[in-house]
Amino acid sequence: MTVRAGDLSSTFVPQDAGVAIDWEATVAGAGKQSANPITRLTSFFTTHEIEPASTIDEQVFAPQLDRIRTELSPAAVEAGVNLNGGTINVDPQPKNGQQVDATKLKDAVTSDWLKPGGVEVDAQVTEPTLGDKVVKSVQDGDAAKALSAPITVHGRDGVDGVIPVDRMAEVVSFVPDGDKFRTDVNADAARSILNEALGATETKKQNATISYAGGTKSITPSQDGVTIDWDKTLEGFSGRVLSSDQRTLDAVYTDEPATFTTDMAEKATFDEVVGEFSTGGFAEASGENIRRVAEIVNGAIVAPGDTFSLNGYTGPRGTAQGFVESGIILNGHADKAVGGGISQFATTLYNAAYFAGMEDVAHTPHSYYISRYPAGREATVYEGAIDLQFKNTSQYPVRIVTNFDGSNISVALMGVKAVNVESQNGGRWNYTAPQPMTLSGDTCTPSTGAQGFTTSDTRIIRDLSGNELSRETTTTVYDPSPIVTCK
Known part of the structure; x- marks a missing residue:
């Protein structure tokens, strides 16, 4: 037998679901012989239809009914938004769900299970919290701004670190947060991308070293260091990512002079x-x-x-x-x-x-x-x-x-x-x-x-x-x- 609710349907086998005809109750429901002689006479030539009575084995029927209700009551699909290859991708797409009332479903199944057309039951449509309207606000807002242009960080010696539009997905994500999407900006991921080029502008500090191999004093010269202060460089970075301008900035460097110089080593x-x-x-x-x-x-x-x-x-x-x-x-x-x-x-x-x-x-x-x-x-x-x-x-x-x-x-x-x-x-x-x-x-x-x-x-x-x-x-x-x- 088929049970339909909205655009969805489920099936069950009455014999396996503990549903059967109660023949004694059905015959009893046919009523008694009428005393009217005309009715008695016509009963030899006509028939009348009565509803069959049902018997339910609740222990077997209850889990089947729960299964049918679950299949007919899918939750709404909440939308997801991400950046993929420089484009805004909606995955999954939002989709309405529906809810079937358990009591009404039981009444409909037990009364209509023998109908040739199957059982029809009403369903209440449930809309996703993160639906088309919320998705559009992200598409037209933060997502569009994040993809508006590359972010460029100017380093020393004419070297630039760039986060291209097609890699913005590594930096920006949209996280469901109640009835909206929260935009997260991963500064560590941004630093990693920028450092692919800007790392060449840094120099590790090296103090002078002294060895006495063979009894002779040998000095390895010192080297001053320079590093990018990423905390200062990326200060307010989220605001830059989620704006249509301010897409370029300068790297902030910290000089690290050697604390034990070649001259100190010699002396x-x-x-x-x-x-x-x-x-x-x-x-x-x-x-x-x-x-x-x-x-x-x-x-x-x-x-x-x-x-x-x-x-x-x-x-x-x-x-x-x-x-x-x-x-x-x-x-x-x-x-x-x-x-x-x-x-x-x-x-x-x-x-x-x-x-x-x-x-x-x-x-x-x-x-x-x-x-x-x-x-x-x-x-x-x-x-x-x-x-x-x-x-x-x-x-x-x-x-x-x-x-x-x-x-x-x-x-x-x-x-x-x-x-x-x-x-x-x-x-x-x-x-x-x-x-x-x-x-x-x-x-x-x-x-x-x-x-x-x-x-x-x-x-x-x-x-x-x-x-x-x-x-x-x-x-x-x-x-x-x-x-x-x-x-």
Whole structure:
């Protein structure tokens, strides 16, 4: 049987839908024999039609009725607008939906299901919120303005960055927002397109470098940098995109002079130990990683005012760079990972910078205390997450010199010594007890645990005449090392 509503139709098989003729009720509905003799006589020669009575199995009928209603009540199709190849594209096209009342549908199906022409039911038309009128406002408004002309950014040396009309779709999008479209302008995408040409007008700042290969001082010249200040360049950019004029602008540049110039390098001396520190007691695999990172960092120069980043300087520390799997601390217990042990180098470098009077920009102590390090004066690192950074606040450049002998790692900052540094430990307090932990797997290492505690360290910096320049106290809280049982 067919059920129609508006331009849509659905079908069902009465037998499968729990709909059937109630024969007893139908016969009963035929009425009784008339007492009128004429009516009785004519009944031998004529017939009259009666409506059949229906029986409904609600348990079977209900899901079929829901299906029919769903098929006859499609939601309105909301329009979509986008820019495609420099043209305005409407996809999907808006389309009316309709709604069929559930009660009226049931009444119609149960009463008319045997009609040869099928079942007819009324439907209420539902219009899309984002219909033709809203689409036209976008087409005639923001979309038309966005495609009115290319956007050109004038750079240095006669180089222009251009967002052509046929690439405007990468920058401008129209997002449904209630009863309208919201126009979004992606400044990052615009920057990427513009930088395809304007990137050539930028120069990366390069400080002078010094090497002592073969005992001879060799200088790689410095180079001043220049970069585009994209925040300033693209200030008010959305307004430009959605206007019919103001389609050209000038790139704003920032000059970045080298902080360690060729002239400074030629005059620089690295004859004095500004700060140094040594640690030992590491495992063989950790030692391999410490040796490798020491090779990479050895010879690095930190110019006055510059900040040294261990993660930034070494870059990735994976097997491709010569690092191996070794011990790390993971969630408070011992584990293994490629590059493990580099935290010992970080601690050694941190202390060398500490005694050189460098400014502590970023350092993170271990989660629990490791006895081979000075309490409250150590650092861990993790690629991409935890870094060690210090700033050279002196007026002289320093050169990081590393020495690895298989048992110890030493780091010295060489340059011109201008300060003396003293470290005062504040003792230990607020002890906390270790908790048991059961682990499994090949990397599990049993441990008897250790107490946690709080400690402090005070750094006192004095000039070479003994005058105090600064005094700073840092407090560190160590978690208890868990008692690990392996199963």
